[in-house]
């Protein structure tokens with residue numbers, strides 16, 4: 001399958017959202033205020049990731065994109081927001097020309113141009129949300145606020161792990177998180193707390209957090225393909241873990257939409273092979289320490305239990321080698 | 333609405349034994365002819381709360397019966413699975429919430445698994461942990477239900493890889 005041959009990793013480490021801030025990891029309400037509130041980012045892998053995302057959307061439209069018919073107005077709100085952000089941050093790459101309701105969007109990186117009538121979906125090749133999302137490498141999920149919960153009413157999801165737009169469509173925030181052993185360090189259930197926190201998010205003041213996982217020689221880990229990737233996990237050994245196991249990180253952003261009041265959930269997924277952690281000693285040390293201390297329920301949920309020990313053993317061997325080298329340098 | 337309540341295997345409204353819910357001014361009981369006795373037992377426990385009973389025959393009568401009830405009525409359903417589903421969904425369509433409902437089904441319940449390979453729901457044995465879908469995929473039956481997809485999640489697996497033949 002083509003989709004797994006896509007072999008990319010973050011090459012500009014300054015753009016890698018490294019997830020760990022201390023030497024052990026537990027679930028918590030780890031939302032922080034987002035500083036750069038513009039969600040558009042152009043990384044060296046932008047084009048590769050956008051093209052792979054579009055291929056997935058075309059090959060598996062039902063898996064990767066879901067929307068309810070009543071969401072059309074929210075879709076235009078999303079399109080306007082991301083296109084304006086793109087133009088504001090990267091005027092050299094993107095242009096938006098508005099002539100009344102006749103709009104033209106230009107993506108100069110991909111050398112594409114589309115003229116359409118704002119508010120008239122028949123003037124676009126895809127639904128407005130789908131169309132706009134195809135110009136950026138992130139996943140976009142719209143959670144509509146009804147009473148005191150949020151419901152997934154639009155999803156364009158190609159990269160997020162264990163996230164099926166098809167399966168999760170129409171579910172509440174609580175239903176979506178049903179599979180997560182979502183308890184804090186002192187055993188509190190976090191679902192209610194986090195949902196209440198999201199209810200308090202205001203337009204113009206987005207929040208962010210980083211989710212992480214590992215992956216074994218594969219970047220698409222979804223429920224739809226579980227029969228394929230589950231058995232592959234047993235191929236990992238301490239000898240090949242450096243190359244085959246990747247730290248898989250989702251930088252998540254949460255925006256309150258001002259017109260629809262929905263929460264836009266944006267996920268930027270990036271990958272780094274374990275062997276590249278050595279490029280930043282601090283990242284290596286934190287990851288080595290965190291992975292040694294993952295609670296069983298979390299490892300099971302994340303699907304990493306079968307190759308976590310091999311990954312830790314790989315890191316232990318590297319650590320030993322690095323320490324010996326340092327010692328020799330000192331002695332020499 | 334896509335997120336309206338539906339009656340499924342582990343619905344919160346399902347109970348083994350009907351018992352009066354508090355804070356309601358009236359009880360409306362809808363039951364299959366065969367389970368009239370259950371309705372009478374519930375009535376006996378209601379003491380001075382007024383109640384009405386409808387013997388289920390067709391959805392149109394159910395709708396009329398529900399619409400005629402006043403605010404603050406709690407609905408009790410006693411029926412076989414298929415009739416209970418019909419009565420339940422009619423009630424929901426008429427704006428009755430799960431807080432205002434209690435359901436006792438008699439006989440076999442029905443359970444559906446949603447195949448993550450071919451995206452279709454199919455009925456399964458309620459005890460089954462692993463099943464094979466019509467498309468050929470082997471599925472582990474998960475504990476999560478989707479109202480939109482109308483089934484419990486079925487995670488695909490390869491039997492040989494799990495040591496199950």
Ligand code: HEM
Nearest residue numbers: 027029030031141143162163176179180194212213265302
């Ligand atoms: C509002 C938008 C959100 C959506 C649509 C969403 C969606 C999801 C989905 C689909 C999963 C995977 C569930 C599965 O395994 O089937 C997940 C996992 C998770 N979510 Fe969320 N989420 C949202 C917000 C949040 C927030 C605000 C937090 C925390 C503050 C959070 C914390 C988590 C955690 C800890 C996991 C487990 C991930 C892991 O350990 O790999 N989520 N979420």
Ligand SMILES: [Zn+2]
Nearest residue numbers: 447450465467
């Ligand atoms: Zn199937």
